[in-house]
Amino acid sequence: MPEKLSRDEVLKIAKLARLRLEEEEIDGLRTDLNNILNYIDKLSELDTSDIEPTSHALDLVNVFREDMAKRGLSEDEVFRNAPESEFSHFKVPRVIE
Amino acid sequence: MDLLTLNINETLELLESKKISAYELNKFYLDRIQKFDIQLDSFLALNENALNEAKLIDEKRMKGENLPKYAGIPIALKDNIITKDLYTTCSSKILENFNPPYDSTVSNLLKENGFIILGKVNMDEFAMGSSTETSYYKKTKNPWDLERVPGGSSGGAAVCVAAGLAPISLGSDTGGSIRQPAALCGVCGFKPTYGLVSRYGLVAFASSLDQIGPFSRDIEDSAHLLNVVGKYDCKDSTSIKIEEKDYTKDINNDIRGKKIGIPKEYFEGGIDSDVLKCVSDAIDFYKSQGAEIVEVSMPHTEYAIAVYYIIATAEASSNLARYDGVRYTFRSEADNLIDMYELTRSKGFGKEVKRRIMLGTYVLSAGYYDAYYLKAQKVRSLIKKDFISAFEKVDVLLAPTVPNTAFKFGEKINDPVSMYLSDIFTISLNLFGGCGVSIPCGFDGKGLPIGFQLLGNYFEEEKVINFAKIYQNNTDWHKRLPENFKK
Numbered sequence: 001m002p003e004k005l006s007r008d009e010v011l012k013i014a015k016l017a018r019l020r021l022e023e024e025e026i027d028g029l030r031t032d033l034n035n036i037l038n039y040i041d042k043l044s045e046l047d048t049s050d051i052e053p054t055s056h057a058l059d060l061v062n063v064f065r066e067d068m069a070k071r072g073l074s075e076d077e078v079f080r081n082a083p084e085s086e087f088s089h090f091k092v093p094r095v096i097e
Numbered sequence: 098m099d100l101l102t103l104n105i106n107e108t109l110e111l112l113e114s115k116k117i118s119a120y121e122l123n124k125f126y127l128d129r130i131q132k133f134d135i136q137l138d139s140f141l142a143l144n145e146n147a148l149n150e151a152k153l154i155d156e157k158r159m160k161g162e163n164l165p166k167y168a169g170i171p172i173a174l175k176d177n178i179i180t181k182d183l184y185t186t187c188s189s190k191i192l193e194n195f196n197p198p199y200d201s202t203v204s205n206l207l208k209e210n211g212f213i214i215l216g217k218v219n220m221d222e223f224a225m226g227s228s229t230e231t232s233y234y235k236k237t238k239n240p241w242d243l244e245r246v247p248g249g250s251s252g253g254a255a256v257c258v259a260a261g262l263a264p265i266s267l268g269s270d271t272g273g274s275i276r277q278p279a280a281l282c283g284v285c286g287f288k289p290t291y292g293l294v295s296r297y298g299l300v301a302f303a304s305s306l307d308q309i310g311p312f313s314r315d316i317e318d319s320a321h322l323l324n325v326v327g328k329y330d331c332k333d334s335t336s337i338k339i340e341e342k343d344y345t346k347d348i349n350n351d352i353r354g355k356k357i358g359i360p361k362e363y364f365e366g367g368i369d370s371d372v373l374k375c376v377s378d379a380i381d382f383y384k385s386q387g388a389e390i391v392e393v394s395m396p397h398t399e400y401a402i403a404v405y406y407i408i409a410t411a412e413a414s415s416n417l418a419r420y421d422g423v424r425y426t427f428r429s430e431a432d433n434l435i436d437m438y439e440l441t442r443s444k445g446f447g448k449e450v451k452r453r454i455m456l457g458t459y460v461l462s463a464g465y466y467d468a469y470y471l472k473a474q475k476v477r478s479l480i481k482k483d484f485i486s487a488f489e490k491v492d493v494l495l496a497p498t499v500p501n502t503a504f505k506f507g508e509k510i511n512d513p514v515s516m517y518l519s520d521i522f523t524i525s526l527n528l529f530g531g532c533g534v535s536i537p538c539g540f541d542g543k544g545l546p547i548g549f550q551l552l553g554n555y556f557e558e559e560k561v562i563n564f565a566k567i568y569q570n571n572t573d574w575h576k577r578l579p580e581n582f583k584k
Contacts, residue, residue: 053474057530
């Protein structure tokens with residue numbers, strides 16, 4: 001089976017996905033992804049040049065609702081699961097030096 | 098009186114005639130959970146307020162107050178359905194101790210209709226898996242053989258009904274996650290038409306495929322649940338406005354002359370002989386009832402899994418981007434924001450979730466979008482066309498739900514492609530968007546349950562229910578309980 005993804009490519013995808021892989025995860029993941037991609041390749045057997053893509057099972061057009069103000073969650077409710085919050089904000093590590 | 102054998106109608110009669118109280122009914126199931134879940138590991142969280150809610154219903158009933166139709170009926174929910182003040186973890190470490198400040202639309206509808214939520218049940222992490230082995234918390238066991246998987250991803254929701262720890266439950270089906278565990282556990286599992294049940298408050302995996310649906314023993318109980326949750330919801334932009342129906346009506350209609358399509362591609366190779374035998378018996382049953390059996394061809398079936406794994410992982414990689422350590426419970430400490438994102442996600446997500454996020458990110462990345470994602474969407478059109486042509490000729494389709502019976506723990510977990518293949522017969526329906534149910538139809542030589550599925554066109558739930566009901570009226574597979582969980 002041809003290898004579709006090199007080690008560097010696996011690391012690049014991880015970076016795009018905001019995942020940091022442990023050294024021992026990389027090879028296994030690379031093997032799995034290559035096997036899955038080889039399996040997926042069977043789609044190339046089909047000529048789809050004249051076929052429209054389906055982005056949705058049912059044909060939905062835009063959905064609108066009345067622009068009405070409604071009560072949302074309270075501040076306490078919004079922050080109750082936050083790992084860290086302060087002064088009605090989610091707190092994260094410093095971004096600007 | 099054996100509560101385990103009663104359907105919702107029969108249970109409601111007992112409640113209304115005060116032969117049993119809502120308290121006693123809910124206590125019965127909570128006691129069974131207490132007694133049996135040590136072996137099964139199906140529940141992740143219990144609603145500690147359940148008995149108080151039941152008492153309140155009893156008091157109102159004693160006073161003769163008006164009660165909602167299903168007042169007091171217990172139900173379990175898959176742990177990706179958001180429930181106010183009841184932990185919802187999606188079986189992931191990244192949502193450990195997540196205590197939602199709001200209810201999903203289905204939880205709201207259940208509460209309004211008087212149901213009592215017993216608790217939340219185990220699943221594959223973020224609904225990604227076919228065995229409930231990818232849960233961060235525990236592995237749910239198949240009650241027919243504790244060494245085997247219950248199927249997935251709604252494994253807990255299937256097991257709690259199969260072992261009589263809850264009379265009914267709700268799960269979610271993205272590529273077969275309701276029907277596959279229903280078949281492996283010997284219960285009935287229904288995937289409604291995409292858009293019939295609101296996804297507001299269902300933790301998103303693959304938004305164009307996910308759909309919430311019921312588990313029950315008796316198909317009629319699933320019909321009751323569809324009546325409750327099958328409602329248009331303006332909070333979900335993919336919810337469809339259709340005329341509200343009573344799915345419990347017209348379920349005993351004669352099926353003489355009705356056409357059942359047998360998709361020949363679903364019967365080719367790799368199917369266990371016991372499965373094939375039981376499904377053939379079901380076909381013979383329908384013949385004996387006067388239904389016409391028509392062979393149909395759905396030539397793009399063999400591409401469904403490849404299409405699914407591109408579309409589902411692409412959507413998942415985008416949906417799961419929200420878990421960055423900022424808003425929800427779990428965070429890995431770090432000195433800067435990017436490190437915090439990366440460490441949180443790497444430590445918070447399990448192996449299968451990471452695998453799918455990686456695949457989804459790759460198929461959507463610059464240079465590969467046309468080759469993978471666009472190609473998959475085009476083949477999705479071909480699969481959809483197969484179904485549309487088939488339903489021009491027949492009322493419903495009949496096929497095995499799963500090629501084999503329940504496999505042992507660990508057997509497939511390290512081989513993703515072989516694990517993905519266990520959904521080979523269920524996935525196409527999600528890509529099409531129609532409705533389908535898996536119904537128990539026998540056992541293999543090892544005593545493991547087998548199911549067949551009936552698939553229907555968009556919003557033809559009542560047709561599928563009618564066919565399923567006729568089968569259950571004449572068989573008792575759905576009434577059988579695993580030996581060790583009968584008493």
